[in-house]
Amino acid sequence: MTDSKDVIDNLQDLEQFILSVENGGLGLEGVAGIGMATNNADGRHFIAVFDANHKLLLARWVTDDVFENGKDLVRNGAGRIN
Known part of the structure; x- marks a missing residue:
């Protein structure tokens, strides 16, 4: 897991x-x-990104x-509806 200084500490x-994950900006495949x-x-x-085999990426x-407070954001995704 990443260093503690990289803790996500706000909803933004x-x-x-x-x-970034949804748009492919982190280079994950x-x-x-x-x-x-x-x-x-x-x-x-923690927040985790998985592949189809449930492997942690x-x-x-x-x-x-x-x-x-971020469970709905994770559950529903962050993509905005225009």
Whole structure:
């Protein structure tokens, strides 16, 4: 997982991260989904990007506030409807 200094600590950064994944801006291949989860070892929350085989492609830590308030953003995606 990325360094703790790269923790997503607000909903705007969460939205930007999701948009980057959705738009292919992070160079990831085979993205099939994004989800939020909790690390079993220490209870920290993170956002994860998975491929079709549920293999973790990328993860970023998120704050408790972002975890609680960003679930709908992750569930529904950040793409805007024009």
